Amino acid sequence: MKRTIGFFMVFILGMTAFGCNGDQGAAENAQNAENNGQEEQTEGDNAADTPKNVIVMVGDGMGLGQMEVARLFEHGKEGELFMETLPNVALSRTYSADNMVTDSAAAGTAIANGEKTNNGMLGVSPDGDELTSIIDIFKEQGKTVGVVSTNTVTDATPAGFIAKVESRSGQDDIARQLFEGKYDIALGGGESYFEPDAQDGDDLLASFEEEGYEIVRTRDELENFEPNSESKLLGLFHPSFMNYVGDREANDSKEPTLVEMAETAIETASKNEDGFFLMIEGARIDHVSHAADFGGIWRETIEFDQAVEHAVNWAEEDGDTLVVVLADHETMGIAASEEMDIEGLKEIGVSPEYMASQLEVDEETNNYTSDSIRAVFKEYANIEMSDEEIEQFQANVLDPDDPEGRPVLLHIVGWEIGSIIADHYRGGAMNRQIRAESDTGGHTANMVPVFSCGVAAEQFEGVLDNTDIPRMIAEISGYEFSLD
Template sequence: MLKKSKRLMVVASLFLIFSLVFTAAAQAEVKNIILMIGDGMGIGQMDMTRYMAGDKDYKLEMMKMPNVGLMMTSSTEGVTDSAAAGTAMATGNKVYNGAVAMNKNGAELDSVLDFAEVRNKATGIISTNMVTDATPATFAASVKDRGMGGEIAKQILDNDVDVVLGGGREDFMKEEAGEDLIAKAKKMGYQYVTDKEQLKRVMPMNGKVVGLFNDSYMNYIKDRDDLDSKEPSLLEMTTKAIDVLSEDEDGFFLMAEGARIDHAAHAADVPGVVAETLDFDASIKYAVDWARENGNTMVVVVADHETLGFSVTEPINKEALMNIEVSPEYMAGKLVETESGNAYTIDSIQRVFKEYANLELTEREAREFNSNIVNEDDGSLYYQYKVGWQIGSIIAKKNNVGVVAADVRAKSDTGGHTLNSVPIFAFGPETEGFNGVIQNTEFSKVLFEAMRP
């Protein structure tokens, strides 16, 4: 027979074991999911960022997460766009490029966000692009074409998504949506904000917020000072979204997209990719720290596809690239059109390259630039962002950046996306499912599984 003191010790240690088991079980349950998507962010964009912002051995925060996988990214057509890629990750179905959570027969496909709502969780979508653009749309709407922004905005509200933050204000207005969706949102009980100061003041207890910070895309981080932008960073949006969503006792699902990594990559814009990826990485750090502190939270980082085949070459000119302070799109806005309106003046081309990228273009190079920025069918000038692509490609070439060449990009329907597999990084319960090499359709299965009762 045990002495009384020993019996007490046995009881105490049994209690300890039980409580450890229960804590482990409680921690193993996934209450919250934070999905971070770096649009167009392949391994090359990550390596470019860590090399440019640090050195050859520097690690980004996302690279410190414990579970790592590789994801193949095709759509039914081959190289994917963001709509088909988002649909695969959000719903588990491969579709044609341009389709938003809808198959070729017009059937709506349920997303992991829809399932989170079935499980009574709070839901949120964030994008530095328009919040109605392809990637966030695939989680919260179903339409046959990604261009249907007004309809997507309508469905986001109809689906009762609690936190909606990003650009794309135009799609919530009467002209695009057929009704004033901002007025409707306010009536539904959403707090509505339009700049970073207002976002800061949002009260989490209210539970619902729509923040639309630009009519179209949010500004590139590198251009914000010059544009006197009052937009929040992805980090500020992610922080507030988690504050608001975590008020829900049933947990939450949040998708936060670093969207302009893709846009900068299309333009072969190295400093742009670096700035956007660093903001994305800071948001990941916040999410992982929050998950570590609060438990029961899965944080998963992924890209939808890779854009423009980025690589850090040996002769890359790091210093010259990192001295560039604005985006190629911004530079395009500083060019002066000729009187005919179908070219830019040679003088302004040379001046812009010199002033913003410290490059001397010969007159022949400036003329060649002019021949690459007009639409073949009617001879009109490209949109500003696409003129930016040409500027970025010249800057990249002159600084020995490894990217898909401009003439190859011109032959691509996606504007330079590639079939390159992308990395997955994950932290928290049930994230072992992301290990290994998986299809983009298998990605969503891990998320669905994690939310099953």
């Protein structure tokens, strides 16, 4: 059954509808209206009815705790993140159809398709019916559309916009749907899902090239890309997830930053005179939060904030763009505790996952050696591990389902390392037992922030549901959002 939404009214408040610079922008706009008279204000009202371009920016797993940690680490207690300066602020509930705590797949589906689904499902209802994505609505209007992520371009959040699958684990199928959907821009990790081994022998990348996509794999190649109005761009910068900000130097990464990907995506998309829709995700905020990695939360959130700043500054100059900044859910109940040792945490320069990769395995026990555990914690986290703590760590990282008694997956080992570090330096996060028992690996039901600026942004106020957001975007853009 089709139903059309039409219950969100557009409230135009003179030139303040354009404002992306908070109180300062509003004051300047008010002064301009006073100086230029009613005729100028009327022109502003007409221009502000519908945006030509929409940029949705998702901080995956980014709750208020992650933001506060990043703010304190980067700017101090009297400073502020750029996203906090945006003039319109709301909160969003994030529950999924089958759980009070959502995973990224159900959350991505909600913010792209305006409907709740079960955890693990993408672009389909709990019954498996295909949903309508906001990105497809914009594409049907002749606009350039794309997704950008520091995760794989086939993982939960971008896939919520471009794919229809009942299991988020089918990233090879999602890669094919990215091709079949003819989405103009995709930048991130996940090259392995496009290769013949993942595609039953088909060379999917060759198919993209035949369709006129330019494929780039390094920061330099992205920087040298020169877009035009016909450009289609596929950037695959890592076989899997892109590197954490803190690990780029240690891993000699040749990847672009999120800011650089955002810059190129916006520059490319803006060549279309009919407008564009982009989803830009700071994905690894979630991953560092799973590991209770406070230094990583700081670095990943700041990079996301810098990407927001670039997008907002571009939108302010353009004058015909809506920017919505939000999180899909919160991860690990991160809190800026009073006893948190900020300077100690800031000195830890690499991720717990990188630390895990430096551990050595004992060939007799198949577990990590005590000496390597002691050395890694001392070198990278400045923590002296006792014999009892090492023994407990070795027990915690054993995979109970492995008949050989080998450790769990590397990123899960990283989670264990991160929890020890967070506890040592008194960072506020849920404990490892709650995380281990959680189907989502430590997500919470906490409400998350929604910031907005630009054309008709003043509508994003109050307490919203995550499904409201794509419906509101469609409505204020003048499109009918039909839901099955």
